[in-house]
Structure formats: structure tokens, C-alpha cells
Amino acid sequence: MRNLTGINDLVVRFANVNGTGSASANNMFAMSIFRMGIPMTAKNIFPSNIQGLPTWYEVRVSEKGYLGRREGVDVLVCVNPQSMKQDIASVKSGGYFVYDNTKNLHKDFIRDDINYIGIPMIGICMRLYQDPRQRQLFKNMIYVGALAALLDIELEVVKGIIADEFAKKPKLIEPNVQAMMEGVKYVQDNYSYPLHVRVERRDLVGDSIVIDGNTACGLGAVYAGATVAGWYPITPSTSLVEAFAKYANKYRLDPETGLKKVAIVQAEDELAAFGMVLGASWNGARAFTATSGPGVSLMNEFLGLAYFAEIPAVLVDVQRGGPSTGMPTRTQQSDLLLAAYASHGDTKHVLLLPSTPTECFNLMADAFDLAERLQTPVIVMTDLDLGMNDHLTAPLKWDDSRRYDRGKVYTAQDLDDLTAVGKQFGRYLDVDGDGIPYRTIPATHPTKGSFFTRGTSHDEYARYTEDGVKNAEVLDRLLKKWDTAKEITPKPEFYQTENKSNVGVIFFGTTTYAALEAMDLLREEEGITLDAMRATAFPFHSSVEEFIAAHDQVFVIEQNRDAQFRTLLINELEVNPKKLIKILNYDGMPITAEAIRRQIAGVLATV
């Protein structure tokens, strides 16, 4: 048998039972790799369940810094008999299957092209611990230790992580280290170690951090000065508002009074959550909510009102597998059309498309500025992969001189000044010619600036009108504002200073990791060089249309069935649809570079 070999280029997958405390042990493993200076990415593949169903955790170690998911498992750590058969089948030929050999494996489970490494996890625990809960938790540490020995992870690094993990319960540090060392010792006594696939210290992560996108978005909202959040729990967005609450409650607390400079209310449903955001934004606070596709469906009506009444709002859609209730614990980029055109009538919304947690933080802060500048909802489109998985990413940075852009808001003085020159405040008057009117916050002035916010057709002074011409004028001004949005939303990122190929690729969000890796694979292994563009916002900047025009063919890579991003391009730009070729993945798992390479190479080969 040919054993897999290689340093710092492997995928380790853990097969666990949900609710057994494996998540923190698996996380310790991943952080050990990171603290050895090696790029890694971790994916939690979990069931919609609290306890009992199979759950997987996958760590990709990549010296080259590839942070997308990779196909093929080099080392599988099996702690779940339920899924053992499929787990064994998932190991690459020549790979390693680490399992609990307290009981013998059935012969059906033996493949002759993989290596079996038995660690008597339950046996060791039965011998050392009396308490059943301890047996379960320490079992996790035993496999962490065994894996450390097998893959040559520095034990001091693992011990440091254990110490950090239990910093608040120092009594637990020593027993966890001991359990970990039991795993190490068993490998040392029984196997030749390390394996041919292993890790080795590097200095490749710099000052990066490892954080999930939901936490980064929550922090972004704190830094952006959000004071009101109405929300309703839904996977995979729940931890976003929880992160916001955690940091806001900590850093906005007056220790003397116990009062907090934030108001967070768990709403009765997503409709109410978004209603709260609109009420608060209308009243001059920065407000937001986070949800997933089903929540956006429910918020459609309010999104339309916010668009037409021109009320700022920030909404995060952490996309999950659809349609309908779909796959709540799997990832997709399948809410694009829903979000872009949410609500009836001629309605469209600004979308921001972060691809890393760092960008989640930055775009979240930008979202509040843009929402208030444009007086319209801004929807930050992340997904389960970005939101809930840990990503290696640049540290979060904040410029202390940054001021919040509260947009066009008249003060009492402004209103008096208007009167002084004989002008009247008109809530929907396009004073500056950019389609963005001035607003007033309730209670600004005793006798000036009040208006009636409504979803019914209105004139420049917010008065009800059934004059069709007037209504068309308002719709046209909203389009002018849309054009302004194209200029002030983030620009796309181009990966070449000038176009070199007649073929381009467009991608966005979490597809970026795999797309960039696929570009390398195509160039290195197929000799194909492509020009690439990463979209970061909707509506599209003029450079998007130019990029498409400059290429004969453009692959549009995205994670949904209907090529929704491609539809947006066709719908909003003057482009030839035939040029835009779909590259899709919608199985709920993050797209891989290999899948992209296969599809692109296949298309180019047939031309």
C-alpha cells in the first residue's frame, strides 16, 4: 500500500456524536495548527439537532494558504460508530483511519488500501475515570493527544491551548493535559510516529486571527455604533446577534448604574424584528437585525416599506440551504434574488458581499454608513460557511478618527436656516440632485420638520397623492439614488492590473477561497490563465460591465442552483447572456477548488 505523504498539506476529519463536547476538543486541534504558524481552515458539518446525530469537523492544513474546503480526507478520526461505514469510505486511498479499538472492528469495515490506527479511547477512560461525563469529555482529549503524536504537533502548543481554554477553571487544566498525554503515550508505545502526512512549524500566519463571520459582524455592529437590535433566533444567524449582545453588554456598560448603551429585544418573529429596526432607524438610532433566508422571506413587506419610505436599515442574511426550511445547517448563496428584489412593486436593495470575517467586520461598519447615506436598507449577505465556521483572517482594525456618516439629516438650525431663505422642508425633495433627500429625526424642532412617513404614494412633501405622474417621479428619483449607490458602495476587486486573458471569472463571498485556488490549479496544471473579479456589492459598479465586455467568456461561480448572481448581472447590465457561463455548487457543502477546476476545464476543453 502506498501511504500518503506530505507536510502541511492534509485534511483531517473528525466524526463525532452531536452534543458530546467534541467541538471544543476539535477546536483545540485546529488552533494547535494555527499556533504552529501553519494556515488552516475549519469546517463544522453539523446536523439540525442538539444531541445524538452524527456531526463532523474538518480541518484543512495548507502550507500554500488555501482556505477553501478540499476534497478527500487524509486522516479520519472516528468517534462515532453510527457513521463509521461512510467515514471509512471517505478516507483517501493510502490515508489513515483513527478509531477506538476498545472493541474489534467488524471485518466489513476493513479496507486494504487505508491504514488503521486503533486507540483504545473508551478503554483508557474506563480505566482512569469513574464519572460517566468525565469519561466522555476526556475521551475527546485522548484523541487530541493521539493525533498530536501522529501528526507531530508540538505538545507545548497543545498544552498552551488547554491552559487558555480553561483559564477561568484552572482546576481543569491538569486533568485535561493528563488525558491528552494518555493519547500521546499510547501512540508512542504502540505505533511508529509521526505519520508520513504530518505538520511542521512555519511562520505563515503573521498577525492573523481565527474567527467566525458572525462574531466579526456582531463586532462590526458594535463598532459602527448600533444601539438597537430586534431579532429572532434562526440558524445560522443566531450567534451573530449573540456576539453583538456579548460585546455591547461588555463595552457599553456603565458599571455604576448597571445601565447599557444598547437595547436588544428578542422579537416575536422576523417581521417584528425588522419592524423594530425600522422604528428605531426612523427615530434616529442605528439599528440592525440578522436572519437567514426564511426570515428574509418574512421581512419582505417591511423591506418594501423601507425602500419606498426611505428608511435606513441594516440586515444581515446568513444564507443557508434552501428552498423553504431547506438545510438549516448547510451553506448556500441562494438568497441573492430574494434579497436583491425583496417585496412587491419596483423594489431593489443594496447588497454587500463579504468573503472573509475581516470583511464582515468592515462591511458591517460600512453598511450602517451606507444605509444612512442612502436612506435605504442595506443587506449584508454572508452564509453559513462564513458565519459559523472559523476562518484564518486578517486582524480586525478600527481607525479611531473614523466618524459615523449619518447621512443627510436636518438639524433644528438647518430647518430655521431654510425658513430664513424662504424655503420649505420637503422630506422627499431631491435638493442635491443625487436622488437622496434630507430627512429629519422626530422631535428635532417644535414647529418645523415634522412629516408623515408612509408606504402610500407620496409627493416631495410626504403628502399622500394619487397623481400618477408624481408617483412616477418618485420612482425615477429612487432610480437616481440607485445610480448614486453604484458609486459609493464598495468597488469590485480585480486580481490583475490589466486583463491578460479572453476568459474571465466572477465570484463573490465564500466562493472566493475556492475560486482563487482553482485559478492556481488551472494555471499550474492545465496552463490556463484567467482574469478574475470578485464582486463586493450590488448594485454593480460600472467596472463590472466593463470586465464582462473585455472578455469573450466569463465564468460566474456561485453556490446555488439557478445561477442567481448571473441572473443579476443579466438583469442589471447590458451584457450578452451567452457570454456568462454558470459554475455552480448547491449540495450544501462549501464549494471546492477541484469542483471549479473540473467544470471550467471541461467547458474550455469543448470549445
Place this chain on the structure above:
Amino acid sequence: MTYIKPKFRHPEMPKNTIGYAKADYEGVISTLCAGCGHDSISGAIVQACYEMAIEPHRVAKLSGIGCSSKTPNYFLNNSHGFNSVHGRMPSVATGANMANRDLIYLGVSGDGDTASIGMGQFVHAIRRNLNMLYIVMNNGCYGLTKGQDSATADQGSVSKSGSVNPFEGIDLPGMALELGATFVARSFSGDKTQLVPLIKAALSHKGFALIDVMSPCVTFNNNAGSTKSYDYVRDHIEALAEIGFVPEKEEITVSYETGTTVDVELHDGSVVHLQKLADGWDPRDRQAAMRRLQAAKTEGEILTGLLYIDPNSKDLHEVIKSDSRPLNSLKEEDLCPGSAILDLINEDFR
């Protein structure tokens, strides 16, 4: 078409203590049907705010969709208004209140907007004891779509088209009491002497104040057989007490027979003065109110007045411990933890 009232004012028009004339509390001319009960309620709101000397711009008026929800345009022109979407006013009011606890929140809704599409949000605003006055202009029918029965229509009530409502009607005050509302009242659009002091007391109450106002629909539900017609309501009304609202530090000058009056002091020092008409009733006794309401219903009477008040109620902000300043007034210095803290946070993720 817009309905703008002439700005001409009589120079000797009486003014309240802050120098506003009653006309300063009015809105544009109503587009509702002539004789609509809702317009009387708008008038009562104007009267109450004028007499209480509320600065109009300190009021935020919010509504959903329907005839009732149009009315915020017809009062308090110097207040910001928000005509939201059907049944969703409570959530918008909640967010607005979260953003600025210092304003007065006046929500106006109808029986369709509250008891059908808006039931979910209505009950949760009560649960949270949101500091607002929530007025239901209750006519038992859908006026804007020409007279269909609403969920508050009484069983057996006959509509203009002659059909008999086969379903049980929802009693909003009864439900509010059950849900723990801290101020529950019912009134009648035709009874300003009761409605105006009720509105004043409700505006002074700290917490969720519901006033369910019977407001007959002159066009679609004022026929014989309807239990929400003017005639029926007048014939079956039973007031619990004569109510007076006494602003802070004003002495009660009228003397009443011992044992027949109840004075409830509110958090701002004002007093609700009630001269009891019904025996064995105390507006601070929730269970008594629920029993009394049930009894009236059984007898086919429409019980009006202040049914229940908890003068010590805690509003949402007190419960969630949010800052005493309006959150919308806070700036970067108050809100942004800054780059040094962010560096420390980064360290937690290495």
C-alpha cells in the same frame, strides 16, 4: 388630493400653559366619512394633548393600515408620524421607543389591524409593557374594503348586507388583562367626557396603555342588528366610574362622599380620580376587572371606563436596563470601544 387647513388663527384664541392654541394640535382635514367615530377620537386626542400642554413635537404618532390608521394625519401636525404596514405598528413603535425613551408614543390602530393581522405584535407589545398609548378605533368591521366583519364583531351581530356573524368576537380589553397589560380601558367615541381624561391618564401612565374605543362605522356598520352601531352602543353602555385626570401637584377641589371615590397616583405625580358607579370594584384589582368584564359581557352590556391600572409598572427600558439617555443621542465616544480594545479582542482569537 391634499387637505390642508387654512393657517389663519384668531389672535385671541385661548392658549395652554406652554403657549399653544388648540389648533396647534390639529392635523389636516379628515378624509373619513362624515360622522365617523374615528374623527371624534382624533378630536379627543387633540383635546387631551392641548389640555395636558404636551409639546406636539415630543409625540411620535404611529399606525398600521386601515381607516383608523389614516387618522394620525388628522391630528398633531407638528408630530412626526409613521403610517407603517398592516398589523405591524407595535413593532415599529417598539423600535422607535427603544431608540428614544423620552418621547411620547401614540399608536393608533383598528380592530382589523389589531385583532386579526396584528394580533401577534399587539400581544407582544403588551407583554413587554412598552411605554405607549395604544388606541384601538374599534368598529367591528373592515371599512376600507366595504364592511366585512372583523374579529371583534360580536357573534350574532348583523352586518349592513344582512349577514349574521357566526364567530365569537375577540374582546381586546379582556385579552389585554389576561396578558398582564398595566393600563386597560374601554370607551366610546361619542363620550368625550370619558375619553379625554382616559387619554390623559393613559399618556401619563408608564407602560403599555390600551384604550379600546367603540367607534361606530357610519357607512358599513351602523345598521339595525349591529352591536357596534351608535344606537346599540348608547343603549348598552355601562360606565364603571366617572373619571377625572388631575395633573401633577394640582389639588383635587371637588369633595365626594367617602368610599365612592378612588384616586390613583401615577409615576409623574399626576392623579387619576375616579368616582365609582359600580360596587365592589377597584381599578388596581386585575382579577376584579376581569370578573366585571365577563359579567358585563354575559349581560350584553358594554363596560367602559378605566378597567385596570398598575401605577407602579416597569416599562421595557427599565426591564432591559438600557441607558437613561435616549439611545439616538449617543455619539461615537459613547458607543465605539476603539482600536485599543479591538487589539485586545483580536488577541482572544489567536
